[in-house]
Amino acid sequence: MGTGHAHRLYRHGHSPVHGLPPHTKLAAAFAFVVVVVSTPREAMWAFGLYAVLLAAVAYAARVPASFLLKRLLIEVPFVAFAVLMPFVAEGERVGVLGMSLSVNGLWGAWNVLAKGTLGVAASVLLASTTELRALLLGLQRLRLPPLLVQIASFMIRYGDVIADEMRRMRIARESRGFEARGVRHWGVLAKSAGALFIRSYERGERVHLAMVSRGYAGSMPVIDEVTASRAQWSYALALPGAALVVCLLGWTL
Amino acid sequence: MHVPDGFINAPTSAVTGVVAAGAVAVSLRGARRELGGTSRAGEAERGGERTAPLAGLVAAFIFAVQMLNFPVAAGTSGHLLGGALAAILVGPYTGVLCVSVVLLMQGILFADGGLTALGVNITDMAIVTTVVAYAVFRGLVKVLPRTRRSVTVSSFVAALVSVPAAALAFTFLYWIGGTTDVAIGKVATAMIGVHVLIGIGEAVITALTVGAVVAVRPDLVHGARGLGPRLKLRVNGELVDAPSGNTPSGTTPSGTGPAPAPVAARSHRKVWITGLVASLVLAGFVSFYASANPDGLEKVASDKGIDEKAEEHASADSPLADYGVEDITDARVSGGLAGVIGVGVTVVAGSAVFWAVRRRRSDDASPSSTETTR
Numbered sequence: 253m254g255t256g257h258a259h260r261l262y263r264h265g266h267s268p269v270h271g272l273p274p275h276t277k278l279a280a281a282f283a284f285v286v287v288v289v290s291t292p293r294e295a296m297w298a299f300g301l302y303a304v305l306l307a308a309v310a311y312a313a314r315v316p317a318s319f320l321l322k323r324l325l326i327e328v329p330f331v332a333f334a335v336l337m338p339f340v341a342e343g344e345r346v347g348v349l350g351m352s353l354s355v356n357g358l359w360g361a362w363n364v365l366a367k368g369t370l371g372v373a374a375s376v377l378l379a380s381t382t383e384l385r386a387l388l389l390g391l392q393r394l395r396l397p398p399l400l401v402q403i404a405s406f407m408i409r410y411g412d413v414i415a416d417e418m419r420r421m422r423i424a425r426e427s428r429g430f431e432a433r434g435v436r437h438w439g440v441l442a443k444s445a446g447a448l449f450i451r452s453y454e455r456g457e458r459v460h461l462a463m464v465s466r467g468y469a470g471s472m473p474v475i476d477e478v479t480a481s482r483a484q485w486s487y488a489l490a491l492p493g494a495a496l497v498v499c500l501l502g503w504t505l
Numbered sequence: 506m507h508v509p510d511g512f513i514n515a516p517t518s519a520v521t522g523v524v525a526a527g528a529v530a531v532s533l534r535g536a537r538r539e540l541g542g543t544s545r546a547g548e549a550e551r552g553g554e555r556t557a558p559l560a561g562l563v564a565a566f567i568f569a570v571q572m573l574n575f576p577v578a579a580g581t582s583g584h585l586l587g588g589a590l591a592a593i594l595v596g597p598y599t600g601v602l603c604v605s606v607v608l609l610m611q612g613i614l615f616a617d618g619g620l621t622a623l624g625v626n627i628t629d630m631a632i633v634t635t636v637v638a639y640a641v642f643r644g645l646v647k648v649l650p651r652t653r654r655s656v657t658v659s660s661f662v663a664a665l666v667s668v669p670a671a672a673l674a675f676t677f678l679y680w681i682g683g684t685t686d687v688a689i690g691k692v693a694t695a696m697i698g699v700h701v702l703i704g705i706g707e708a709v710i711t712a713l714t715v716g717a718v719v720a721v722r723p724d725l726v727h728g729a730r731g732l733g734p735r736l737k738l739r740v741n742g743e744l745v746d747a748p749s750g751n752t753p754s755g756t757t758p759s760g761t762g763p764a765p766a767p768v769a770a771r772s773h774r775k776v777w778i779t780g781l782v783a784s785l786v787l788a789g790f791v792s793f794y795a796s797a798n799p800d801g802l803e804k805v806a807s808d809k810g811i812d813e814k815a816e817e818h819a820s821a822d823s824p825l826a827d828y829g830v831e832d833i834t835d836a837r838v839s840g841g842l843a844g845v846i847g848v849g850v851t852v853v854a855g856s857a858v859f860w861a862v863r864r865r866r867s868d869d870a871s872p873s874s875t876e877t878t879r
Contacts, residue, residue, distance in 0.1 A: 278613075285620045290515050295686075330509050343685045363684050367511025368619065375616035387613065399533050399557060404606050407568060409532055410685020414562070414569040432576050435709075441712050445570050445585070446717030449563075449594060453725055456562030460555055470554035 263380045268487070269313035270381050273480040275389030276488035281378040283492035286373045287499045293363040295502030305494055306373050313381045315448065323376040331366055334361040384408050389478050402472060406459075414452055421448065506628055507611065508675075510619030517682025522624030528632045529605050535598030536560055539727065556599075561597050564603040568610075575710060583706050588634030588671070589642075589664035590711045594718065596727040597639040603629035625678055633674040634835040638667035640729055652720050656729045661712035669705030 269277070275450075284305075310320055341357025346413050383391070388408070392401040423442045432441055480488075513521075516683040540556045567587040574582040587607075591600035605627045618626045642663035649655035675692045683692075715726065723729050736747040 282620050285510055286515075289511050289518070289619075289621050322618065327509065330512075334855030336608060337530030337687070340691055357687070360684055360687075364509065364511050368509035371615040371619040371621070373589055375620060379614045379616065384614070397530070397533055400529065400602075400606065402557035403561045403564060403602065404610055406558055407564035407606055407610060410562055410565045411568055414565045415572065415608060416672060418569050418573060432574075432578055438575055439713055441573060441575055443717040445573060445710070445714045446721070449566055450722050450725060452562045452566035452569075453559065453595075457670070458558040459562065460532075460558040461556065464554065468554060 253441060254465065262289060262383055263315060265314055265381070267313045267381070269353055269377075272484055272488050273393075273478050274382050274386040275478060277378055277382055278387070278390045278482045280488040280491050281374045283489070284374050284495050287495040288370045288374075290369055290503050291367075291499045293359055293503065294368075296504040297361075298498050299366040300455055302370050302495055303373075306370065308321045309377055309491060313377065314365055315377065319380070320376060321372065322371065323380070326495065327368060327372050330364060331334060337364070339363040339378075372419055386478070388416075389474075389476070392474070393478055398471060401490070405472075406456075408463070410452075410459075414448065417428055418444070418448055422464075450460040469505045506580070507608075507618030508629070510621050512619070512626050513678055514682040514684055515621070517678060518621050518624055520624075521628045521678065525624045525627035525632065527637070528601060529627070532598040532601040532605070532656060536596075536602050537598040539599050543801040552812065554665055560595075560599050560606075563591065563599065564606045567591055567603055568607050571734065572606075585710050585714075586630070586634065586668065586703075586707055588630060589638035589660065589667045589707065590636040590714060592639040593642055593660050593663065593711070593728040599636055599727075600635040600639065601631050604635060625675075629671050629675050629678065634667045634671045637670040638663040639728075641666050646728065651731075653716075653723070653729070656719055656726070657712050660728070661708045661716040664711035665704045665708035668707050669697050669700045672700035702804055729791060740754040779795055 284302075288299075288302055291302075310317070337360045338353040339359035341354040341360055379387075385405075388401055388405045391404070392398060425440065425444070430437070430440060431440075537556050542561045544757070566591075570585050570590075571587055572584065574584055576582045588600065588604050591603050594600075608618060609623065609633060612620055612623050612626070642659045645659035645662055646655060647745050649659060673693070673696075676689065679692055680689045715728075719726050719729055737744040738747050750805050772793075
């Protein structure tokens with residue numbers, strides 16, 4: 253799934269959603285997805301309400317619908333998988349347009365489509381309203397191991413550099429008349445990948461030495477500690493709270 | 506292969522989340538040892554300070570290399586998954602860590618793979634792929650002669666096995682907690698069949714890439730450590746082996762000089778690697794046997810479809826219900842598959858316990874030493 257990663261992730265803005273502390277948003281998005289996943293799939297109306305809730309958040313964050321829908325395209329491989337489900341699943345079958353479809357498979361396809369789409373939409377909203385650095389600070393605030401957060405931040409920081417290096421290699425290959433057309437050309441591409449690894453690793457060593465020479469000793473100083481007031485927490489948790497009510501209704505009705 | 510939300514039920518997702526968190530915690534400590542070069546207990550920070558930039562850059566590399574398209578035939582192209590490559594190039598702990606970080610970032614930033622399915626994704630793609638690849642690789646390097654070619658061959662086989670192994674692990678998770686009751690035989694056949702093909706591509710690319718790196722910078726390849734010729738001293742005009750006792754194996758920096766002996770040189774590790782390889786060969790053989798009989802599977806499917814009309818849909822979400830249903834079906838095929846999966850789980854669980862015990866034992870040394878200083 254290499255496509256789609258080059259999208260511009262963050263949408264700059266000054267909405268109330270943008271202003272929330274990152275860790276409250278992370279917690280809210282995660283709690284929302286947990287609630288969505290634990291909703292029974294027979295309660296179709298509940299998923300409609302979830303979508304309305306997300307749409308309300310998107311409206312508050314002033315994220316246009318076209319942007320959201322474009323980012324939802326990452327889900328396409330699963331749509332293909334979900335479409336297959338009614339044909340291969342077991343159980344009672346119904347005839348639709350002359351095809352024999354499994355009832356259970358239809359439910360399963362609906363389950364994956366609805367929950368998957370809502371999950372993707374929640375992640376997209378989170379990523380488009382939170383800066384990368386703030387997101388990493390939020391993860392650290394949520395007690396992820398600092399080393400893991402550092403690795404993630406190095407990955408994010410140098411991801412574009414490494415991708416650009418790869419792009420330069422591709423341009424160098426193409427300017428010498430090389431065009432990868434089939435399996436026979438894998439050797440050249442793999443050599444590029446190997447060279448990319450060596451360059452990445454050596455860059456890592458250089459970065460390490462540069463950081464050590466500036467006093468780095470294994471932990472990054474946190475200069476802007478993010479804090480959230482009670483009001484901000486309650487504001488952020490309004491989304492999963494509302495979703496939880498819907499979920500409970502879905503179980504009881 | 507990124508699993509979206511709602512594909513695996515909540516209890517299974519939670520359990521895999523715990524498994525993933527534990528494995529990442531273990532890897533965080535192991536990666537310090539792999540990347541730090543020095544593993545003295547007092548210098549734990551020294552390892553940590555090297556880990557973050559190096560593992561971060563390797564994660565960025567894996568992230569980038571997943572975008573490198575390898576054309577297969579007209580129009581279609583594949584890309585590297587990178588689990589086996591990471592394990593061989595930088596070691597299993599760092600490999601697990603890097604792939605997990607890539608998956609975490611893909612889940613949060615790119616919405617690729619669900620947030621609640623993060624545990625499933627990490628368990629499947631980071632842990633199973635990397636650990637299986639490294640175990641197979643290590644075992645083969647031990648058996649084959651100590652040459653550069655055998656590193657390439659081993660990485661080919663390791664990558665070839667690791668992808669269907671991940672597919673098998675996914676099938677197992679789906680069997681426990683899938684939200685749609687597709688016949689497990691169908692899932693297994695489809696998943697493993699497709700992933701054997703993907704595995705061949707992955708194996709070719711991984712072997713070529715590892716070969717390219719080994720040709721230029723063999724010292725950077727974690728899996729090729731200890732392959733270089735031993736240090737010889739010229740004493741009175743004749744060459745003798747340098748005494749290895751003088752230099753502790755951990756003190757050479759990983760960038761220069763003769764690399765330290767491979768971590769897996771200890772004897773007990775060889776035992777469980779052999780076991781794992783054996784069980785994997787068994788698993789591969791049996792699953793091929795199962796997929797070679799599509800008629801049998803079709804029959805099972807139709808039998809099962811008839812059986813299942815009586816089942817209630819609402820109870821299909823609970824893992825126990827799935828167990829019950831699966832056990833009713835044709836004993837031969839599902840029993841065989843369950844056996845295969847069981848072997849895999851037992852080996853993984855056993856080695857996890859083994860690791861935990863060994864970790865405990867090594868931990869016992871350090872707290873006692875800190876207590877005496879208190």
